[in-house]
Amino acid sequence: MKNIILFGPPGAGKGTQSEKLIQKYGFVHISTGDLFRWHTKNQTALGRQVMEVMNSGALVPDEITIAMLREEVARHPKANGFLFDGFPRTVAQAEALDALMKELGTAIHHVIALEVNEHELRQRIAKRRTLESRADDEEEKLNKRITEYFSKTVHVLPFYEKQNRLVRINGVGKIDDIFASICAVLDKA
Numbered sequence: 001m002k003n004i005i006l007f008g009p010p011g012a013g014k015g016t017q018s019e020k021l022i023q024k025y026g027f028v029h030i031s032t033g034d035l036f037r038w039h040t041k042n043q044t045a046l047g048r049q050v051m052e053v054m055n056s057g058a059l060v061p062d063e064i065t066i067a068m069l070r071e072e073v074a075r076h077p078k079a080n081g082f083l084f085d086g087f088p089r090t091v092a093q094a095e096a097l098d099a100l101m102k103e104l105g106t107a108i109h110h111v112i113a114l115e116v117n118e119h120e121l122r123q124r125i126a127k128r129r130t131l132e133s134r135a136d137d138e139e140e141k142l143n144k145r146i147t148e149y150f151s152k153t154v155h156v157l158p159f160y161e162k163q164n165r166l167v168r169i170n171g172v173g174k175i176d177d178i179f180a181s182i183c184a185v186l187d188k189a
């Protein structure tokens with residue numbers, strides 16, 4: 001069983017690479033962004049609780065996010081590995097994830113950060129916006145999400161870097177080349 005985390009700012013290609021990784025390795029994909037969107041769309045109690053903060057582009061409080069993540073992991077007792085996408089975004093979440101993996105007798109095996117500069121990110125997102133409509137992709141909110149990434153989420157990277165668990169991968173280039181770089185990391189013992 002291998003568990004991995006895929007980091008990257010909004011528009012870095014996490015979604016595209018996740019799909020390819022799931023297909024190749026059979027990971028259970030856990031995207032906290034997708035889960036929150038599902039809850040808000042279906043107007044669950046959790047969805048109503050987080051709707052406002054989510055629509056503003058800010059981060060949902062750790063306690064709520066960690067509880068939802070734990071629940072989602074518990075729904076897949078037979079998983080042969082998880083791919084965490086959009087989680088952890090704070091050091092508290094990273095610590096909670098390590099604790100959860102330990103409880104399950106496993107660990108996070110690879111932590112990958114897809115790196116894309118801000119100019120390229122904004123171009124990609126502008127393109128995506130013409131293809132699909134996502135309320136939180138509106139300009140102002142998008143700025144906030146990118147700012148959240150560079151002001152908060154990047155602080156999680158040193159947490160893993162200090163433990164020699166982080167691999168940075170250039171996320172600019174051909175999709176298949178980026179995918180091959182990620183696979184090379186995962187295929188290492």
Ligand code: AMP
Pocket residue numbers: 010032033034036053054055057058059060061065085086087088089093136145
């Ligand atoms: P994403 O699609 O991953 O960018 O997530 C969309 C939104 O969901 C974020 O802007 C946050 O409001 C919320 N969210 C997703 N994952 C997390 C997380 N790990 N911690 C806090 N908020 C999150």
